[in-house]
Amino acid sequence: MKQIALILSLFVSMTVLSQDALLTNTDGRKNVSLNGKWHYIIDTYETGFYDYRYKERKEDDRSAYWNRNEQKAKTDLIEHTYTDENSLNVPGDWNSQDRQFLHYEGTVWYQREFEKPQLSDNEQVYLYFAGVNYEAHVYLNGKKLGTHKGGFTAFNFKIPTNLLQEKGNFLVVKVDNKRHSDEIPTLNTDWWNYGGITRDVKLVIVPKNPIVQYDIHVDQKQDILASIKKKSFDLSGFVKFDTSADSKIVVEIPELKLKKEFPVKGDSIAFSFKTPNISLWSPENPKLYEVIFTNGKQRISEKIGFRKIEVIGKKIVLNGKQIFMRGISIHEEIAQQIRRAHSLDDAKQLLGWAKDLGCNMVRLAHYPHNENMTRLADEMGLLVWSEIPVYWTIDFGNPEVLKKAEKQLEEMIDRDRNRASIVIWSVGNETPVSEKRTVFMSTLAKKTKLLDNSRLVSAALEVNHKDNKNVIDDPLGAFTDIISVNEYLGWYVGLPNDCETAVWEVKYDKPFFISETGADAKAGFHADKLTRFSEEYQEWYYQEQIDMFSRFPDNFSGLSPWILCDFRSPKRNNPLYQQLWNRKGLIADNGQKKKAFFVLQEFYRKLKASGK
Known part of the structure; x- marks a missing residue:
């Protein structure tokens, strides 16, 4: 229980540090892919982000590359726009898609539009990026959703419902893959610094208070050989909600005819229970079980294997x-x-x-x-x-x-x-x-x-x-x-x-x-x-x-x-x-x-x- 308490306290501290906790298993949730052709603008001097005094542009600045800049009269001054002629595939690195990008390190703006997905009254939308190298600034309809650093880890932003339009949602991502001495990794690496939105992008539709994280595994404290002999195993884990809840969580493994219910008070619940004989995952036997987490109408399913690794x-x-x-x-x-x-x-x-x-x-x-x-x-x-x-x-x-x-x-x-x-x-x-x-x-x-x-x-x-x-x-x-x-x-x-x-x-x-x-x-x-x-x-x-x-x-x-x-x-x-x-x-x-x-x-x- 000490370890479980420590995990829960850690998640509490993480919610303070990060407004939008990372959603796990996005493929196991209702989602809409935003992969495909995105428009781009190469911006070596970051003109779309800074003005000529090198100050970050104001949110409603028409010259900011996160805003539409359509010419309504022939006297309008237009210095940026997104066109079909300049497009990149997402997911994908920019280096391999056009020779002008081969050695490029710097800023590229990505843009596309999408329609609002169908939502019930109890649903909301997250914008999920599986990977952007390295620094991402994300804007929707002229409003900044947030930033992320790290080229190889996923991140997501909760989209305010009042920000979504029925059609023509204007999504822009400033992607910067420049290397810096105070970043992870640093200036000197022995691999190519591929830039771009290199992994999947999707809209994830979830309830107003979604399950953001969960875990289930063979409890490390048990003697695994004794458990194999007894044909009885201890499983433990947790479920983490976005905000506090007063409800219940059901954990189900249909193949084992196992269904457990736990009350939830707060934003996290730790659980442990015994299960009948399971086939342990290994290279020789990569057995996966469907595990289902249910909270009201929210249902998440995932294939999970059980094993114990130790020294x-x-x-x-x-x-x-x-x-x-x-x-x-x-x-x-x-x-x-x-x-x-x-x-x-x-x-x-x-x-x-x-x-x-x-x-x-x-x-x-x-x-x-x-x-x-x-x-x-x-x-x-x-x-x-x-x-x-x-x-x-x-x-x-x-x-x-x-x-x-x-x-x-x-x-x-x-x-x-x-x-x-x-x-x-x-x-x-x-x-x-x-x-x-x-x-x-x-x-x-x-x-x-x-x-x-x-x-x-x-x-x-x-x-x-x-x-x-x-x-x-x-x-x-x-x-x-x-x-x-x-x-x-x-x-x-x-x-x-x-x-x-x-x-x-x-x-x-x-x-x-x-x-x-x-x-x-x-x-x-x-x-x-x-x-x-x-x-x-x-x-x-x-x-x-x-x-x-x-x-x-x-x-x-x-x-x-x-x-x-x-x-x-x-x-x-x-x-x-x-x-x-x-x-x-x-x-x-x-x-x-x-x-x-x-x-x-x-x-x-x-x-x-x-x-x-």
Whole structure:
């Protein structure tokens, strides 16, 4: 009950910080898609936002790009307008849709119109964005609904009923993807900064006091093996309303013939109950149950799996059995079309390739991926590492930056807290050790546990190379459930055969996980194995790495090599082999599988055959 009380108090504090709490499971609610063609204006100098004195324009300023600016007389001065000739697809990044956007970082205004959806007297409308990179200012019919920062987390705004028109609702979004030193991520990243409204947009129709969040999972306190033996499980969770309610909530799992009713007084209700034998979710058995939450006429249904992930000693344990994670890292990118991934078909391609490789796990790097990925992982039985973009050298001493990281952490968990596939929340990647950094990162690790104690917490650490040893002694390891490290022995350090004499020291008696390892190769470039960027060098690299893994201590619990597919990066400037691509993919930008793909595939086949 202490943990439940803590969750409820946290939600109370979140309602103070955010006027419009994030709606979970928008596909499970009545909604209207706003995807499709949107008009745009490129605004490098932000003329539509600031006047010539660089002051934010007044709301009713006709020159503001959030307002209509129609010429009613030939003497009217018109300096902006939205036309069909300038259109972009939503969802989608702007970089891949027109060559003028290829390297563009700045402001683009998006605009479209929509009709008011049919509403009953008890209904209201939310405007929901699944992802906008990076800063969004949202206006409807000349009125500002709000702003959001963060390119990879969802957000929504409650639309005042009196603001909606029957027809011709004028929706405008100012999108700005410029990088800044005090943002998350910061200036320096090793991936392409795709700009735009990159994920779905929709109107979500809900009751006047909607259920905004809910959670249901296997209670972490129970002995899962004993529960399996008894064929009886404890489930716990909560339901969070937008405002206080005096009513009841019904939780139903039809397949189990289970229906529980709980009184609601206030804006939150925590619950727990026993259930008969359930089929636990796992990679081998990705079982999902329909779970229904009902409050009066409000009914939300979602497919949810039940499992328990934990660390016992030096082992990662799923449903009472030790697991070895045969993983791969993935960027949210469709390389063949040089664009940000966003659709279900995109997710099927990426996760299908991971399955073909022999994976039971994927690391979704270095930011929360779109919801299609995590929902499909549930269905396919793929364990997921999900991460916020606290990446490299952000401003760890700035408390405002910490608040931004915490907000993205909350938004990541709020959207995906009911995904059985997600077993690891990661608070960052390759952050350099310092006292300020460790305080910053440990704060995030602790907050993750408060937000959700049903998953493991980790971060991708770096290896300390000293005295011919590979030492893992990062102080952040004291705050994570598993010790995850990125190592490139044979690419950035030495040659692949240095793996043969490598000595590893891990300070912590916790599960040990290789979160990255890899080498670049240009697909189709063949040479001897000593030649950098050849497929043979990458193949040799993986062969030596795999041999080294066999000598790792018994707490070695898995790996997610870097990376499934080649991806775009402005940092990669070798004119012959990179050409603005990071070539560490096992699959090339044209979809071709490189030689190293089959080396790792065979390794995973043998691991699976041995029971790992």
